[in-house]
Amino acid sequence: MSVHPSLSSGVIDSRRAVSAQRLARVLVLFEPTRTGAAALREAAALRQADTDLTVVTLAPQSLQPRCCARGPSVEVVNCVVREEAASDLCEAQEILGTAASDVTFKTLVGTRDPPLDVWAATQTFDLIVLPSRRLAFGGHPLARKLRRATAAEIRLAG
Numbered sequence: 166m167s168v169h170p171s172l173s174s175g176v177i178d179s180r181r182a183v184s185a186q187r188l189a190r191v192l193v194l195f196e197p198t199r200t201g202a203a204a205l206r207e208a209a210a211l212r213q214a215d216t217d218l219t220v221v222t223l224a225p226q227s228l229q230p231r232c233c234a235r236g237p238s239v240e241v242v243n244c245v246v247r248e249e250a251a252s253d254l255c256e257a258q259e260i261l262g263t264a265a266s267d268v269t270f271k272t273l274v275g276t277r278d279p280p281l282d283v284w285a286a287t288q289t290f291d292l293i294v295l296p297s298r299r300l301a302f303g304g305h306p307l308a309r310k311l312r313r314a315t316a317a318e319i320r321l322a323g
Contacts, residue, residue: 187213189216190289190290191208191211191218191293192219192293193205193219193294194295194296194305194307195254195256195257196296198296200297200298200323203296203323204296204323205220205260205294206322208292209264219269219290220254221270221271221273222253222257223281224247224250224274224275226276227239227243228276246275254270254272280310281307282313282315283314285311289315292320293311293319294320294321295321295322297321308321
C-alpha cells in the first residue's frame, strides 16, 4: 500500500473509517437493462447481514391532455407503464434469487408518489446504486439530483 506523503495519518485513518463504515440502508434503482442488472448485483454484493436493501423502479405517469386527442387514453397508457414497472420488480426478484426474501421492493408511481430524489432524501439511505448510462453526462440523469437531495453516497454500476 502506498501512502501519499502529503496526507497526515489522521486523514488516512478517517478515509479507512469511511470506507469500512457499515452500510445500514442501501437503495438500488432497477431498470431492465444490462447496467440495471449490474447495479442490482453490485448492491446485493455490498449488502451485509443487517443491511436493509431496497429495490425501486419508476413508473412515470402522463397527465390528461386539455384537448381531445386521438389514440389510446392516458389512463390506459399509465396502466401499462405501472404494469411494466411491476414486471421489472419481478425480474429483479428473479435476479436476486433466494437473497430476495428480505429485500424491500417498491414502485414509485409518477403523479402519486414523490420523485426519486425527494423520496430517497426522506428515507435516509447510506448508499444509492444507479445503473450507468453511457451517453448521459454524469452517468445517469438522476445522479446529480440525488447528490443534491441526499447525504448518501451515489455509485454508478455497469
